[in-house]
Amino acid sequence: MVTDTMDDTEFAALTEQHRRELRVHCYRFLGSLDEAEDLVQETFLRAWRGRDQYAGRASVRAWLYKIATNACLDFLGRSVREIPAVDLPTASGAHLAPRPAAAVPWLQPCPDDLLDAAIARETVELAFLAAVQHLSPRQRAVLILRDVVGWSAKETATALETTPASVSSSLQRARAELRAQLPSRRTEWRVESRSEERAVVSRYISAIDAADDAAIAAVLRDDVRCSHQPGAGGHDGPEPTWYSGLATVLEGWAPALHGPSPLGLRMVPTRANGGPAVATYFRHDGRYRAFGLNALLIVAGKVAEVTTFAPTVFGAFGLPDVLPD
Template sequence: MTATVAEGDAFVAQFDPYRRELLAHCYRMTGSIHDAEDLVQETYIRAWRGYSKFEGRSSMRTWLYRIATNTCLTALEGKAKRPMPTGLGAPSSDPTDDLVTRHEIAWLEPIADTELADADDPAAIVVGRESIRLAFVAALQHLSARQRAALLMREVLQWKASEVAEALATTTTAVNSLLQRARAQLDEITPSEDDVVEPAAAETRELLAKYVDSFERYDIEQLVQLFTEDAVWEMPPFEGWYQGAETIGTLIRGNCPATKAGDMRMVATSANGQPAYGLYMRNEEGVHEAFQLHVVDVRKAGVAHVACFFDLRLFERFGLPDRL
């Protein structure tokens, strides 16, 4: 591989503006921020190797997405899908049963909003909230890799079916078939987004303030009142998931290490375009240490879904300290 310095500079200048949106695309495809980063790097290498042959018949953006998509498809061959506990197919769990850990499962991971856009340039956010929300990414995991690719290119990237067919080296008819099956599956498993409320709305901020207050004062009764009647709570790597406000309250009372006000503290962040919080638990020395990351789905009726992640590596990715 030979290239001039000028060619290298030209390639980097054209590639870098798309790095964040390519990361979002690879994340949607894989459900893992760690895998997505590796795949963007592989996309960079493949694009660099083929840059001298890039003739400009399509835009640089289209060319890069084509490479990234096929890089993802290759990486996903033979790999298990990344589920959430609700995606394992088991019914809602009894909150009084013992918690069962499944470390052998590669669980879905959340993504920090700071990974997707420059904090100094909000206009640089290249993905709509609905295309990166945790529920949508989790639903994508129920599709085959090629169905995911077709759906994302057609409905998120807004490509023509013929462009998707070219990227996937197939026919328009085959693409339309993939899309039909993918949409049918998503309609069965994806919750309605009609009553999603914006995180910045005044009523949302008030509800979230009460959510934090409930944990920090260990007021489980108040917390239960914030959930919708059919709210869902799940927390990988534990395989169980729990539905219903009272069920969630029973689960927390029976399993949370906290016993009194002040045992827990929460620090706000954001993930998948949704409100998120790093929860810190006070240890025996009185220091609050990283415990779990909450990604919260708020609807008009209240908190509808909480995904709690116990992977403490996420705290660093979200810019959160190990201890307070």
């Protein structure tokens, strides 16, 4: 039990065991791993300051979840973050696909090493996290506590200082909005086994390494989507960029693979958000330097989506900025 006579060591021993799941909880709320780390620290600080108010009526885990939830709500109340409206391609950018509603500029990938093996994959997929960002903060809290954490309406109402009826109403609206934001074909996706994913990733890396358009086309779906988050792959704009369709993606990759000065590259497989990913390094000044992290969605043995994040996320994955010689 948490008491006001606890010292730092005793408090840490009691609460630190929940750090990993609290980080994932905050990450679902915010979509940003960096912000989630900050909010976990804020959660422990609030818990330490309020330890004398903990009466032991709930578990320490539930107490910390309540604090973390309200810390996230307070953060979102102070933050001004807007998701760009969904626009159709302009004449000057006719090759671009319409920006999907789930495009979120601040979305960051999460290394599998930071996820608990028991976490349901669909609750940490990038598509789910992006869709959650479209919910109001209060709807977000209700959906995550009820449908992900598994709390009852009464427990959720207590944490949010509202009524079970209000929680049920918010949950209904949140579920409807979430369905509207998630990809329509998501329910049809079959989760590949790890061995199947590794085989596809190996083919993907080999095809790109060989700059073999036929092999690349064979490993990508015809309706493949390719996106660049802000700062990824040289895209420095404030909004994500999306491409759609096999021919368009191959055309977009052609300068790097077949241009007058093809960019030498190396790729390192890793995992993000419960799925496969590839860290890409491009040769510059004689060294292979971080270029972007590609999170891959594999459907029926082919790559259906490639979401490229800026190399600023490499540190969280334990990846170097420059590959050793």
